[in-house]
Amino acid sequence: MQRYNPKEFEQKWQDIWDETGVYTADLASDKPKYIAMSMFNYPSGAGIHIGHAMNYTISDVKARYKRQQGYESYHPIGWDAFGLPAENYAIKAGVSPQESMAQIIPSYHKQYKAMGWSNDWEKEIATHLPEYYKWTQWIFWKMHEQGLAYQDARMQWWCEKDATVLANEQVIDGKCWRHDGPDDPLVQKKEVKQWFFKITEYADELLEATDALDWTESVKLAQKNWIGKSQGAEIDFKIDGSDDQLTVFTTRPDTLYGATFMVVAPEHELLDSITTDEQRNEVEAYKKAAQLKSELDRLAEKEKTGVFTGAYAINPVNGQKLPIWTADYVLVGYGTGAIMAVPAHDERDEEFATKYDLSIVKVIEGDKLVNSGEFDGQIIKLAQENIVNMLADKGHATPKTNYKMRDWSVSRQRYWGAPIPIINCPEHGAVRVPEADLPVILPELDDFQPSGDGRSALARATDWLKTTCPECGGPAERETDTLDTYICSSWYMFRYFDPRNQQQIFDPEIVNKWAPIDFYNGGDHATAHLLYARFVTKFFHKLGIIKHTEPFKQMLYNGKVTASDGSAFSKSKGNGIDPLEIINSGYGADALRTYLMFAAPLEFSARWDPQGVPGTHRFLNRLWTLTQEYLEASAGDTTKEQDKDLKRVTHQTIKKMTEDLERNTYNTAIATAMAAVNDLYKLKAQALAQSPEWKEALEALIACVAPFAPHTAEELWHQLGHSTSVHKDSWPTYNEEYLVQDTITLAVQVNGKLRGEVQVAADADEATAVAAAKANQKVAGYLEGQTIRKTIYVPNKLVSFVV
């Protein structure tokens, strides 16, 4: 008998699948389509880790299941190749990102194949190739054309030594990642001109479409909070002794009479002009301090701070003079960057008022207004409208909807990204590169250090940089910013349907057939990536190149794999698990895949259990042994009684596993397969022959296990005599008639407590069941001398007596 040794056949089948192209999707097929995919991968030198193994196996199982069910199933593959790590590596090691990617990506091919993932390699994409980023640039081009791309200044982290912008993750403990010695300076903040996409124009549309999505609920909620819609009003406060006015946003205009001071953010544009001379030094010092604080410092700060500006604002409802303060608990990026403070009804304002001894006026009691002039006694809700209307009539207020979400900052002062297709002309400003000239090719460099003038290394590629203005033909320079990599990943799912198209971003006809993505999963990016992808899809829809308005039909936000103690795996701890090591140690990819899908529900984080893979390996070994014994058994029939049991086990297993795969409860699907193997072992002990019933039982089980353990299933499938792959059109269907049992067990309760069990014929009626229950010796003991007040009968479940 052959022993179960995955090393002997996993690689063999991977090669055969490659050669025969079983996983190549025919996008023109007449079959119903299905596309399952996981969020794509950033290829780093470290190779795949156990988290990748988890993520991609989830979508692979789904794609395989659907392929077996007869769908034209597509499990695409691509690389999110632009990004900071490759650039950092280039700066430190001097290896160009192009070169590292050319080495890293092929090594990923091997690793993905070793995992047994059913990717369609013919349609592979990579975001750093000109054939791809041409269309990333085109999206910017179209956004600009449609008035959805604009430039504005924003504060950025800045390293004085390199004279360059830093990303958040390049700031470590307040210092630049490359200059973190004791003598190195803290990072600064500097205003830098950036490109933005007007995602806020789509805020309502995105918000309203969220509820209907078949997505993990927590992600939908995170998106709604991220968009952060709130209704309120903007109210103008005149500044005492000046023509200026201070506009604030509030969701509680009903508390206007309780406003006792105003607060503006340290970055507020009016701060300098309203500050009085006496207060100027203090305000300047506070502004500087706020600017220097790292985000960590601000977070760590428990106590609120602030300084008085010396200025006063006039409350438009009652003419009261309110002192204007500046404090960093008011954020410049939200609302108008200024608030009216109502300490009686806002915790933060109260804390501030108490600390600085500012007055507190209560204006709400119960649900009614007090101390509010003509509005006294009004219900809160009504008063909100009335106060805004009254002020609006005088031109002091505007009803306003506010969003937490801000426009998408899409430019990066980086080399390793898609160049922004803009030419800066001294005459005509920022001019789009003519559409026909796309892509703007990223020039190859030797030195990837930032240029030293705040621009990326691209500023040194002088041949590339110097060009002519498309408008006037005069000398001009290319934009040296590159595009945020979130743009690359906001549209890649559609490129999968037409990856080699040179004429357009994709053929709308193919995309309209294949979109949306039927199944998408990942354990990250609950907001940014998923929201950007939705935004870009809606943009494409407006452009008329796609009929859908949402990219992902179903989205599963899966849990992570953690160390045995529940902590995250980390490089510094060196406690990572290498999937390839486990495969090569002899357990094979199938046991690893099956364990990952079995350990916990997909939405939960799964703790790594060193005994887990040996456990699933044992299960696959049992299935293997069973098949070998069947192959060695003699032809013939088994008893009618056994055939019935075989049929029942087989069809129950098919039913349960089909349902579980459909609703993404993979762990219980695998438990069902394990139970089936156990049942078949018991039946085997009675008799094993090459009967049609045994053949059906094994084939069905092997087909149902195939999504999880594709190599083992394929090997056994062929051993059973098939010449075509188990991975296409092999999913068995179940027949209800085999599920019924002759006798069933009913629970018998007395006063809600279980007192016995009785066997009755499956088709027994209520009277028979109740009689059988009463006849049970133990139950009779409890019923003796009692009056049965009520009898409850639940078919197939129980009989319950109330005495």
Place this chain on the structure above:
RNA sequence: GCGCGGGUGGUGUAAUUGGUAGCCACGAGGGACUUAAAAUCCCUUGCUCUAAAAAGCGUGCGGGUUCGAUUCCCGCCCCGCGCACCA
């Protein structure tokens, strides 16, 4: 602080509509095979009491609804994750 999950054996978990709590697996114990070990196969395994049976207890805690609650309602405790001063 706010929001979202979750709390079930020694452990990961299951229980799909309010109906026999603990499927499946890990671990543990026992047995078979073996010179031996590994592997494999079989059995036991929520707790208490017990030789066993029987009985009692048991899904974070306290109440409630119900013939019957892991499931529904009210109040509380704890853990994890996300966002973090959002006016």
